[in-house]
Amino acid sequence: MTSVPDVDANFASIDRLLTAATANVPQGEPHLVVLPECCLFFGGAEKAQLQLAEPLGEFSLGSMQYRLAQLARKHRCNLLAGSVPTIANNGERFHASSLLFSDQGILLGDYQKLHLFDVQVNDNTKSYLESRYTEPGNKITVIDIGGVKVGLAICYDVRFPELFRALRQQGAQVICLPSAFTQVTGEAHWQPLLQARAIENQVYMVAAAQQGEHVNGRRTHGHAMVVDPWGECQVIKPDADGHGLVTHRYDQQLLSQVRESIPVAQHNRFSLTFNPK
Numbered sequence: 001m002t003s004v005p006d007v008d009a010n011f012a013s014i015d016r017l018l019t020a021a022t023a024n025v026p027q028g029e030p031h032l033v034v035l036p037e038c039c040l041f042f043g044g045a046e047k048a049q050l051q052l053a054e055p056l057g058e059f060s061l062g063s064m065q066y067r068l069a070q071l072a073r074k075h076r077c078n079l080l081a082g083s084v085p086t087i088a089n090n091g092e093r094f095h096a097s098s099l100l101f102s103d104q105g106i107l108l109g110d111y112q113k114l115h116l117f118d119v120q121v122n123d124n125t126k127s128y129l130e131s132r133y134t135e136p137g138n139k140i141t142v143i144d145i146g147g148v149k150v151g152l153a154i155c156y157d158v159r160f161p162e163l164f165r166a167l168r169q170q171g172a173q174v175i176c177l178p179s180a181f182t183q184v185t186g187e188a189h190w191q192p193l194l195q196a197r198a199i200e201n202q203v204y205m206v207a208a209a210q211q212g213e214h215v216n217g218r219r220t221h222g223h224a225m226v227v228d229p230w231g232e233c234q235v236i237k238p239d240a241d242g243h244g245l246v247t248h249r250y251d252q253q254l255l256s257q258v259r260e261s262i263p264v265a266q267h268n269r270f271s272l273t274f275n276p277k
């Protein structure tokens with residue numbers, strides 16, 4: 001997507017994309033659609049995201065969350081909304097939350113971005129300070145969808161392989177990575193990072209992405225793709241307005257075969273610790 005700082009306009013784009021994404025899905029098969037980071041609001045003032053933030057809908061859904069749930073029901077797909085703002089610290093900050101809705105519109109799980117992008121980049125933005133308004137999360141999330149374990153991570157998280165190893169150790173077979181990579185870092189690092197995480201953990205990486213030039217002049221890299229556990233990539237072909245989708249079928253046999261032939265989980269001699277602050 002090339003999301004804009006206009007929630008309604010992004011919802012209209014998502015509705016159109018979901019129509020296309022679900023057109024050829026066989027009845028009764030579990031289907032997961034992954035949207036990019038900041039799918040509902042991107043390219044505006046960062047502070048605006050704070051104003052949009054809703055409480056995490058554990059008991060009742062906020063209005064953006066409700067609309068996402070309705071879309072999941074309408075299109076009969078499990079829907080991962082890559083990072084929407086949820087309230088943190090009594091409204092002083094927000095979490096970049098990934099929310100996973102079932103095809104019945106039930107909130108199945110959530111994840112808050114753990115690693116924040118406070119980074120200097122040689123582009124027209126120069127200096128990114130995500131932690132200005134965003135509160136990092138403190139948990140790891142793996143969710144079962146139709147018998148397949150789906151782990152969640154967001155964008156800059158992809159540079160921290162320990163998170164992905166932890167997700168694999170918690171059973172992940174698919175890892176979703178909604179992203180808004182910068183054009184400069186994306187050109188150099190996006191695909192090799194995705195392939196590395198897929199190959200070393202023997203998982204599918206489903207990497208949705210913002211792409212193109214946004215209203216505030218920010219440029220994102222795009223090249224959304226699915227990488228299979230062998231490292232093979234299926235890359236998106238966006239249409240003229242920068243939107244697009246790529247579809248891939250989950251192959252349990254391929255995953256098992258890769259894990260059996262190269263048993264890294266058994267050979268690994270390191271153990272992990274996670275320090276939530």
Ligand SMILES: O=C(O)CNC(=O)[C@H](CS)NC(=O)CCC(=O)C(=O)O
Pocket residue numbers: 037038042043046116117128129130155156159180181182185186189
């Ligand atoms: O700020 C927002 O509105 C939404 N958030 C983002 O776009 C985030 C944080 S600025 N982007 C990234 O994490 C890019 C990572 C990246 O490009 C890399 O790791 O190289």
